[in-house]
Amino acid sequence: ASLEVQPKPSVISWPTGSTGGNAFMVAAGPCGVESREQILTAARFVKRHGAQMLRGGAFKPRTSPYSYQGMGREGLELLVEARAETGLPIVTEVLSPEQVELVAHHADMLQIGARNAQNFALLQAVGETNKPVMLKRGMSMTLEEFLMSAEYVLSRGNLKVILVERGIRTFEKATRFTLDVSAVPVLKSWTHLPVWIDPSHAAGKRDYVTALALAGVAAGADGIIVETHPEPEKALSDAAQQLHEHEFALLMKKVRAILPAV
Ligand code: PEP
Ligand code: MN
Numbered sequence: 001a002s003l004e005v006q007p008k009p010s011v012i013s014w015p016t017g018s019t020g021g022n023a024f025m026v027a028a029g030p031c032g033v034e035s036r037e038q039i040l041t042a043a044r045f046v047k048r049h050g051a052q053m054l055r056g057g058a059f060k061p062r063t064s065p066y067s068y069q070g071m072g073r074e075g076l077e078l079l080v081e082a083r084a085e086t087g088l089p090i091v092t093e094v095l096s097p098e099q100v101e102l103v104a105h106h107a108d109m110l111q112i113g114a115r116n117a118q119n120f121a122l123l124q125a126v127g128e129t130n131k132p133v134m135l136k137r138g139m140s141m142t143l144e145e146f147l148m149s150a151e152y153v154l155s156r157g158n159l160k161v162i163l164v165e166r167g168i169r170t171f172e173k174a175t176r177f178t179l180d181v182s183a184v185p186v187l188k189s190w191t192h193l194p195v196w197i198d199p200s201h202a203a204g205k206r207d208y209v210t211a212l213a214l215a216g217v218a219a220g221a222d223g224i225i226v227e228t229h230p231e232p233e234k235a236l237s238d239a240a241q242q243l244h245e246h247e248f249a250l251l252m253k254k255v256r257a258i259l260p261a262v
Contacts, residue, residue, distance in 0.1 A: 001147050001150050001151060001154060001161070001190070001191040001192070001193055002190065002191060002192075003189075003190060003191060003192055005192075006192045007192070008021075008192060009021045009192050009194070010159065010160075010192045010193055010194060011023060011194075012132050012160050012162065012194060014052070014053065014089040014108060015087070015089070016052040016053065016087065016088060016089060017052035017053075019162060019194045019196070019222045019223045020192075020193075020194040020222050023222070024217075024221075024222060024223055024259055024261070024262050025052050025053060025196075025222070025223035025224075026050065026051045026052055026053070026223065026224055026225075026226070026252065026255065026262065027051065027052070027053035027054070027055045027091055027134075027196075027223065027224070027225040027226070028046040028049075028051040028053075028054070028055060028225070028226045028227070028228050028248060029042050029043065029046055029051075029054045029055040029056045029227070029228065030042050030055075030056050030227060030228065030229040030230075030235065030242060031056075031057060031060075031200075031227050031229070031235060031237045031238035031241075031242060032056065032057040032058075032060050032068065032070050032071075032075070032235075032236060032237045032238075033056040033057065033058050033070065033071050033075035033078050033079060033092075034071070034235070034236050035078075036078055036081070038229070038230055038231075039056055039075075039078045039079065039081075039082050040078075040081070040082055040085065041230040042054070042056070042082075042228065042229060042230055043082035043083075043085065043086045043088060044085075044086060045228075045230070045245045045248070045249075046088070046228060046248065047086045047087075047088055049245075049248055049249045049252045050252045050256075050262065051088065051252070052088070052089075053088055053089050053090070053091055053108075053109070054079070054082055054083065054086065054088040054089070054090050054091070055090075055091050055092070055111075055225055055227070056075070056079055056082075056090070056092060057070055057075070057092060057093050057111075057237075058070050058071055058072055058073070058074075058075030058076045058078075058079065058092050058093075058103075059072060059075075059092075059093055059094065059095045059099060059103075060093070060237055061093065061095055061113045061115050061116065062237065067237065068236040068237050073102065075092075076092065076102070076103065076106040076107070077106070079092055079106065079107070080106050083108075089108035089109065090106070090107050090108050090109070091107060091108065091109040091110075091111050091134055091225070092106070092107045092110075092111060093110075093111040093112070093113050094107075094110050094111065094112070094122070094126065095113075095116065095122075096122060097121050097122050097124075097125035100122075100125045100126055100128075100129060104126075104129045104131050107131065108131065108132070109131060109132045109133070109134050109162075110126050110129065110131050110132070110133050110134065111133075111134045111136070112126065112133060112134070112135045112136060113136050114136040114137065114138050114139050114166055114201070115138070117135065117136055117137060117138035117141060117146070117149050118138055118141070118145070118149055120149075120152050123135075123149055123152035123153050124152055124153075124156050126153055126158065127152060127153040127154065127155065127156025127157060127158045128156050128157070128158070129158060130158065130160075131158075131160070132160035132161070132162065133153050133158060133160065133161045133162070134162045134164055134196070134225070135149060135150055135153065135161055135162065135163055135164065136164045136166050136198065137163070137164065137165050137166060137168070137180075137183065139166075139167065139168055139169045139177060140168065140169050141168075143183060143186055143187060143190075146163065146183075146187075147163075147187075147190065147191060150163060150191075150193060161193050162193065162194045162195075162196055162222075162223070163187055163191070163193050163194070163195045163196070164195075164196045164197070164198050164225060165179065165180055165181075165183040165184065165187075165195065165196070165197050165198070165202075165216070165221075166179075166197075166198035166201045166202055167179045167180070167198070167201055167202025167203075168180050175202060175203055175204055175205070175208060176201065176202065176203065176204020176205070176241070177201060177202045177204070178202065179197070179199065179202035179203070179212045179215070179216070181197075181215050181216060181219050182219075183195070184197065184216060184219040184220050184221050185219060185220060188220060194222035194223060195220075195221055195222055196216075196221055196222060196223040196224060196225055197212070197213065197215075197216025197217070197219075197221045197223075197224050197225075198224070198225045198226075199211075199212035199213040199215075199216060199224065199226060200225075200226055200227040200238070200241045200242070200243075201227075201238075201241070203241055204240060204241050205240050205241055206232065206240065206241055206242060206243050206244070206247060209226065209227075209241060209243060209247075209251070210243075210247065210250065210251045210254060213226060213251055213255065214251075214254055214255065214258065217255055217258050217259060218258055224255070226243065226248065226251065227241060227242040227243065228242055228243040228244070228245065228247070228248040229242040229243075229244075230245065232244055
């Protein structure tokens with residue numbers, strides 16, 4: 001991952017856009033896929049407001065085993081339907097090595113969640129695929145440890161890794177996690193891999209999401225991944241932090257004020 005090995009930034013591309021170098025990407029959509037109507041509605045409006053990728057969890061890594069666990073395979077099929085209609089590539093989470101083949105068959109990018117960021121068997125398994133991997137920083141990981149997790153993927157031959165700062169654990173309770181904005185310049189001084197910000201899981205409350213997203217963009221992030229839902233109050237996971245459509249539209253407008261090309 002080191003700039004000493006590859007001094008030039010890595011660029012990862014899809015038909016709708018690229019990330020890394022001078023190219024910026026926005027991935028947006030609900031926390032989880034909940035129904036056909038929900039994901040198709042979200043896909044249509046995130047595309048209309050300028051996102052280049054659709055997010056949505058089919059397998060959800062919930063802190064409690066009694067919370068909503070996602071639609072599973074059916075959710076993957078709905079994401080594929082949303083991609084067919086909108087042309088947006090899809091990013092979705094994979095929870096275990098056994099799921100990698102199934103998720104890689106459907107998705108355009110494999111998401112490794114914060115809770116699995118040091119699941120080395122899983123990192124090696126996605127490293128055996130040819131799909132880009134979006135690796136979230138574990139909530140208690142140092143940046144050095146984060147890069148070592150990326151190395152688990154790279155060392156298996158998959159060089160398409162995106163690093164995502166999504167907030168870390170601190171003593172502060174006003175937000176769900178503390179967005180470590182300094183992760184962006186620090187990681188970018190060490191690695192050629194693209195660095196994204198996830199303002200949604202850091203904030204935990206929709207009112208703070210836009211400010212954190214803009215902070216990440218201004219700090220030099222190569223992309224953002226944001227949660228937005230047609231009816232956030234009714235969401236089955238992360239209801240408090242998902243943006244309404246009009247809030248997402250405004251966020252995109254503000255991102256374009258910093259980066260006119262997006
Ligand atoms: C998510 O993206 O919905 C998610 C569970 O994120 P994280 O792994 O960063 O908590
Ligand atoms: Mn979520």
